[in-house]
Amino acid sequence: MAISLTGRCFMCTPRRRVAALSSIPIKVTVRWSNSISQRPRSDHVRFPGAVNSKFTSEMIFTQPSAFPTIPTYRVIDSDGVHVGKPNRFPEVSDDEVVSWYKNMLTVNIMDLIMFEAQRQGRLSFYMVSAGEEGITVGSAAALSQHDVVFAQYRETGVFQQRGFTLKQFMSQLFANRNDTGKGRNMPVHYGSVNPRAYTISSPLATQIPQAAGAAYSVKLQALQNPNAPRRIVACYFGEGAASEGDFHAALNLAATRSCPIVFICRNNGYAISTPTLEQYRGDGIASRGIGYGIDTIRVDGNDIFAVYEVMKEARQMALSNGGRPVLIEAMSYRVSHHSTSDDSFAYRARVEVEDWKRRDNPILRLRKWLENRGLWNEELELQTRDQLRKAVLKEFGSAEREKKPPLKAMFTDVYENLTEEAEEQRRELRRIIETYPEEYDLADYDGGIKGL
Numbered sequence: 001m002a003i004s005l006t007g008r009c010f011m012c013t014p015r016r017r018v019a020a021l022s023s024i025p026i027k028v029t030v031r032w033s034n035s036i037s038q039r040p041r042s043d044h045v046r047f048p049g050a051v052n053s054k055f056t057s058e059m060i061f062t063q064p065s066a067f068p069t070i071p072t073y074r075v076i077d078s079d080g081v082h083v084g085k086p087n088r089f090p091e092v093s094d095d096e097v098v099s100w101y102k103n104m105l106t107v108n109i110m111d112l113i114m115f116e117a118q119r120q121g122r123l124s125f126y127m128v129s130a131g132e133e134g135i136t137v138g139s140a141a142a143l144s145q146h147d148v149v150f151a152q153y154r155e156t157g158v159f160q161q162r163g164f165t166l167k168q169f170m171s172q173l174f175a176n177r178n179d180t181g182k183g184r185n186m187p188v189h190y191g192s193v194n195p196r197a198y199t200i201s202s203p204l205a206t207q208i209p210q211a212a213g214a215a216y217s218v219k220l221q222a223l224q225n226p227n228a229p230r231r232i233v234a235c236y237f238g239e240g241a242a243s244e245g246d247f248h249a250a251l252n253l254a255a256t257r258s259c260p261i262v263f264i265c266r267n268n269g270y271a272i273s274t275p276t277l278e279q280y281r282g283d284g285i286a287s288r289g290i291g292y293g294i295d296t297i298r299v300d301g302n303d304i305f306a307v308y309e310v311m312k313e314a315r316q317m318a319l320s321n322g323g324r325p326v327l328i329e330a331m332s333y334r335v336s337h338h339s340t341s342d343d344s345f346a347y348r349a350r351v352e353v354e355d356w357k358r359r360d361n362p363i364l365r366l367r368k369w370l371e372n373r374g375l376w377n378e379e380l381e382l383q384t385r386d387q388l389r390k391a392v393l394k395e396f397g398s399a400e401r402e403k404k405p406p407l408k409a410m411f412t413d414v415y416e417n418l419t420e421e422a423e424e425q426r427r428e429l430r431r432i433i434e435t436y437p438e439e440y441d442l443a444d445y446d447g448g449i450k451g452l
Contacts, residue, residue: 070286072331073310074300078360080368090309094375100141100304101370102384103160104133104363109388110156110166111336113396114173118340122400123173127188129154131302131335134362135266137161138307139234139330142315146231148218149197150211152204153188154266155236162195166392170399177446178402182409205244208263211235212250212325215259219323222260232318233261234311239329240271242285251292251325260323262314263289266301268334273347289327301332302362305369335361404444406451426452 039046045053075090077083111128118126129136136157143149143162151158159169167178172190175183181191181199191199198214201207215233222228241247242265254261265285269276282288289296295317299310307330314326333356337344344353370376407429411422418426430452433440442448 064282067283069283070296070298070329072298072300073306074303075305075309076303076365076369078302078365080365080370080372090305090312092305092308094373096141097366097370098375100137100161101363101366101376102388103137103157104304104366105384106166106388106392107133107137107157107160108363109385110169110392113389113392115336115340117396123187125187125340126173127153127339128336129156131356131361132266132268132332133157134304134366135264135301135307135330135332136236138304139236139264139311139328141308142311143195143234144229144231144315145195146229147195147315148211148214148231148233149195150207150214150233150235151190151197151200152207152237152241152266153200153202154238155200156188156190158236159190159192159197162192162197164190164192166395167399168192170395171402174399174402175404176399176402177405178399179405182405182413184409205237205241205246208235208237208241208244208250209246209253211261211263212254212257212259215254215261215323215325216257219258219260222323230319231260232315233259234264235261236264236266238271239265239267239269239276239279239285240274242288243271243279248288248292251289251294251327254325255292255294258321258323259325260318261325262311262318263294263325263327264311265327265329266332267329268301268332270334270338270344270348272338272342273344275348284329284331286327286329289329294325294327296327296329298329298331301330302360302365304362304366332362403446406446407442407449408452 043055045051045055075082075084082089107129111126111130114123114126115128117123132154136155137160140149140158140161145162149155149158149162156169168180169190171178172181172185173187175181175185175187177183180193181189185199186202189200189202191197198207198210211233212235218231218233222230235250237247251263253259254263267276267285271279276284284298286296286298295314297310297314299306301307310328314328317326318324334344335353335357367376367381408426411418411426414422430449433442433449433452442451445451
């Protein structure tokens with residue numbers, strides 16, 4: 001591959017076989033084969049906690065400025081023109097690229113509609129992913145249906161690309177009885193059984209160590225059943241989440257246990273209102289992967305082809321040699337407010353945001369590429385946007401009118417059977433509702449009081 005991946009910085013010794021759950025040998029990278037003390041006249045360190053570090057008589061403090069900035073990989077520029085080698089372009093059909101574009105448009109249109117719905121009081125909360133559609137759709141396009149996803153809350157494009165329907169989106173947003181989460185979560189906290197995507201959590205970064213643990217589980221399951229489809233874990237998060245301790249614990253776990261996981265960091269420039277300048281002083285998030293001995297690459301998140309190609313290669317790397325982690329830092333710009341609870345113009349200039357909207361964003365860039373190829377035009381744009389808007393509004397209306405889950409959903413699915421305490425609480429709730437019926441309108445709940 002022409003993609004340059006910044007890799008592990010320690011010297012690997014010969015691999016050794018490890019017996020684990022099956023007769024299949026697993027290759028494990030070790031620092032050295034034994035812990036023999038320093039040999040006479042040795043010119044490098046052999047302490048257990050160090051790598052192949054040469055001795056020096058010069059006292060030199062390593063400075064970050066001594067290293068070049070990690071480059072950003074791209075395939076097309078902001079005008080949709082291929083900038084790589086003439087004979088090198090991602091192997092993807094025109095029809096597939098058009099489907100990517102439609103998925104990006106779907107997310108964009110749904111974001112606009114749902115943002116306004118929240119402002120009208122028809123929805124409690126929403127998070128827009130404008131400016132990051134290329135990262136989510138492009139990376140998801142490189143995953144298999146068997147791969148496991150842990151998302152944060154700006155990965156609507158991942159769900160859209162993997163087959164999540166508008167009905168599923170709307171059912172979750174309105175917390176109605178068709179919501180697979182049974183109305184127990186905030187809006188935008190999607191989850192899916194097939195393809196596997198663990199339900200999004202509100203606390204920042206908690207999904208990262210969970211993903212690392214799941215990847216280790218996937219690795220062990222592959223040992224137990226070598227004929228099962230090979231799969232990885234894809235974990236998404238923003239650069240703000242990388243400031244949490246969970247991020248560091250997860251990368252270290254994944255590296256030391258050689259887990260088949262790809263970490264995708266969306267570096268959109270802001271952690272709510274905190275710009276990257278105030279978040280870190282190092283070379284972005286990519287430099288941290290190198291420090292943990294993880295293969296790392298930085299990619300232009302506005303270039304869906306680059307994101308797709310990088311994710312496709314990263315997935316293969318994660319599956320190689322029994323499993324290994326990979327970190328992708330996808331650079332983008334958060335065009336939207338952080339959420340419907342945020343006014344980003346309080347901490348950044350409106351002209352800055354408008355400039356990014358006009359000059360370079362993933363949807364505009366891909367549209368230019370499609371138009372350069374004769375695959376898209378203004379008529380198709382207007383027609384497609386109109387169709388998608390109508391489709392979103394149709395499901396919006398249906399989901400808004402649908403009944404809420406039955407009241408018993410408040411108590412079920414924690415234990416196989418209700419505990420005595422939970423059963424007592426359920427009976428007490430029913431007694432109170434039946435005692436004061438005028439205080440509780442159950443018309444919107446499936447089954448009414450019988451649903452309890």
